[in-house]
Amino acid sequence: MEKMSRVTTALSSNAISGRTMFCHLDAPANAISVCRDATQVVVAGRNIFKIYALEEEQFVEKLNLRVGRKPSLNFSCADVMWHQMEENLLATAATNGAVVTWNLGKPSRNKQDQLFTEHKRTVNKVCFHPTEVYMLLSGSQDGFMKCFDLRKKESVSTFSGQSESVRDVQFSMKDYFTFAASFENGNVQLWDIRRPDRYERMFTAHTGPVFCCDWHPDDRGWLATGGRDKMVKVWDMTTNRPKEIYCVQTIASVARIKWRPERKFHLATCSMMVDHNIYVWDVRRPFIPFATFEEHKDVTTGIVWRHQHDPHFLLSGSKDSTLYQHMFKDATRPVDKANPEGLCFGLLGDLAFAAKESLISSDVNRKPYPGGDRRYPIFFFKKPDPTEQFAHVSSALSVFETDLNSNHMDWFVKTAQLYLLSGKPFAELCDHNAKVAQELKRPQVSTTWTMLRIMFSDPANLTATGPNHNLSSKLGTLPLMNSFSMKEMGTESRLERSKGESRPDNTHLEPGTSHISNNNEENEETEGSEGQAEYMFGDAELDDDELYSMEHDNQTVLLSNTVLSLLPLPNRHEAEVTCLTPIESFSLISISQPLYSPHLPGSFFCPIAREMLSYYAEQGDVQMAVSVLIVLGERIRKEIDDLTQEHWYMSYIDLLQRFELWNVSNEVIKLSTCSAITCLNQASTTLHINCSNCKRPMSNKGWICDRCHQCASVCAVCHHVVKGLFVWCQGCSHGGHLEHIMNWLKSSAHCPAGCGHLCEYT
């Protein structure tokens, strides 16, 4: 309370007001500092050293401290600090290792007061004692900290950090004798100013350099540190060992850190690289900044709160050569843009949904969840903390359970396990998978497999004919057929599909081929009745004839192979043959029109297959889409863009892994053709081996442990090192190569190692 009154007096005597404003500096700033009464700010950098007055509407340049025609390197500042007791006193840290003090009360143009050139390397930080007028502390790249008494010409004590590079030094606000120093190697040391021989305590705060630290202005035990590892940590120093009490993960290395006055849990940070914003964090809410200031166009190098008891004004200097005054009320509040809703599906179709409580309760007459009507509303309440200024959102979490029978996923697991994706000829794979689907009572899927087989089977493989000799005889008839199928199938397939969709699903329940052929007959009736088709015969005949005679020479070469070729030509000669030897599967479709599908190249069906795949994927059966994709392989791969494929693969693999079907998932990864997918099982392939004897890790130097000089896991039968599967008896723990042990056990029941144990293997 007492403090509060002091604040009000401090404020009323010199009321701070202003607005968000900025001014251009001539050069990038490295650091800024503000004088005690918050009316002036000093900006220092390599090529700038100026004092600006903070007025209501603007910054006004008061003084340029960089004087002389050729300013020496002593003016090239890495850091600056304005004394908080003595308003004419400033100190700067120069990049050449000098520590300079400046007295604004000097009448001459050059205000330089004292010059200390004791550090050998760049001085990173200077810090005045908060209550002692003449005490100045510096921290340098050379690993030393020095304490100066400004009444003397040289340092009074030197503190050796025993390490390279001190990055920051800060006097404690409350403990008169204590200061903290942060180091490039990640350590933070606490020193007693009276004891330069040895630090009081040391702890490792970050991995990599600790760029900054700041004592809490009110709480004596709290020290905040920021490092290159992008972390801000708050340490409680009152305990025996410094304890990390808060940790904030930012997106870039933390260059400066400053506690916000009058707000116990707030601190401001800025970064040294890439990120130009200033963030104010509530350390208790580490995942989202409390406020951000986004004005700067280059990295912010200095931040300071304008008045030590006013939390509403923040000043900042930047490499973009501007000096800003930020008003807290103008800050961006990221939390307002955050989405407090969450939604997630469980493995078995359960659905969890968290949303603002207000949203849920207002929605009383919402439709019941169709899958199941059980629902557990769980409410989370965070005890509202009056000091916490975050907008309070209390969320309600609802879990919707699906009815066990309506949506259970056994079929998925079974299908995944039973499907064959490779290793056999295409037709057999299709048949097998069709059968699997059939057994799981999924006739539509089963039919799809069969159809695929028909569409993409390579007829050339089924029968071997001498293509050359009957070429001429076919010239007359074949083009007809081809042109027909070419032009007709386009409309036909669309027709077929639309029918398939309009048909209710349950008509499929009846298993068997008869049903399918029925469908086909149905379709084909309409096909047959179309007059257009006949009309096309004549038209096409001519075209194709010409085409055919032109291509005649190449024909013999092309004939025997490719099905994938886009020209329908190579398949012509098969037509007759397939008609003569009807094959079961073909008969399904070719009942009424035997001339049909087998003669078309697989590529012709690609658009249909593609649509089919997309259809399944959209229905949520990504399993089907991926399985077909793999089985069809090259036949279809080019038709579907890589991103979609990758997306399907990822979804399917994710599902498989959630069901713990590791083997299947690995097979899918292996068989996929997307580079992004195949590399999934290339990562982290290292196996770490421990010696079976001394249980310590083996380095990769062959099979002898370099600690106990024993061969790792020797086979009891052949006395060689086992480099693959090792099987051992759980009774006597002797074992060896799987094969050797199996052979051994055929002839003897005793342990091969001769220990006399009657080994048992299951």
Added chain:
Amino acid sequence: MTSGPSAFIPSKEMLKEGPDQDILIESFLSLGRVDHITMVMALHHAYLSCFLRTQHALFELDGPLPHHWRHYIAIMAAARHQCSYLVQQHSAGFLEAGGEESWLSGLEHAPTKLRSLQTLNKLLAHRPWLIAQQHIQELVCPGAEPRWSLAELIHAVILMAHAHSLCSFVWGCGIKPEPDHIGGYTFAPHSPSRLSHSPHSPLADGVMEVEVLMKRMVELQQQQLQQQEEEEEECTQEEMVTRFERERSESIPTGTDMFASHSFMLRLVEDPGFRYEDFAPRGEQAPPTMRAQDYSWEDHGFSLVNRLLPDMGQLLDEKFQVVSDLTYHRMAMHEGVDTYTLRKALWNYIHCLYGIRYDDYDYGSVNVLLERSLKVFVKTVACHPEQTTARVYCSFWRHFRHSEKVHANLIVMEARLQAALLYPLRAITHYMR
């Protein structure tokens, strides 16, 4: 020709220095061979292990660039320094990773995306201080065709800088071709790495040199202490700048004759006449110096690399750290010597040759500690590695051990790598701004 991995170092010397067996076994197991670079580096096994780790991460582990591209980029980079050793090493790696053989017969067979790196490669190898934001922009901006992503680009930049600096090491240590290389045990026109091996003859005044150097180091250290106490004799900034400029533009005669390089390498180089150029004497449009305090590896470079290529920053950081801390506290025949000032002078001299200036370093000490023959060697290796000869190697530090000379080579290599990396990294930072 002597046997052993280096044309400069007698093979019995290598054995005498007793490389750590374990590390060689490890590298044999992981690479399937122990190449000459590894053998020479094994003189400093602390360094070797982190070098191998970095190399493994650069070429083998996951990264934005396909594996054969990585080797091809290294080939392009090594060809700039006519380093047939590295070109052949990476050609093998390139083919092994499934690269197309025709690419090796000339740049014109490689994809345009790779060829678009040529300018950057050229600048990075010889005058990295010229690399500016627009070079990055040309490759990365949305309109660029073919377009590089930032992660790919930074990977490529590190690969190139790595290969360039490794060239310095290969030439500086006189690494001999592997048995299966041209110039190894295969019969073919000899590689330009053939060198007349002059016997390592210690001269009478050699002993004197060491003594003088020792004395100077001690003097310098005391001087600094004294300065602290007396605080007078402080140099003006003018004087400091002059000292830096003097070091930077001092004309050190490096070999000028151009080797006729292998035709297979010439086809991989564009604009072969582009070389390191001495900084003009002060006043004549000297290119701007980079201030180490404004853009340093520790504060800026590391964060950028780690952001775009996770772990790589860590590995490089570790490598720089190991090199700058590496010491055996001995010098020639003396034990228990603090060589920090000497190592620092070497490092800063190389950065100075690449236009990087430390405000807090007095470049006068470079002149005191580095005698002329050493400067000739360092400048040759760092800037024109292909012109290194056995004479240059032999004439500096005549009484030092070979392992110490290899140590010097390591410092040159890493200092060069860091200096060369800082410029493109700064340009990328500016681009991202």
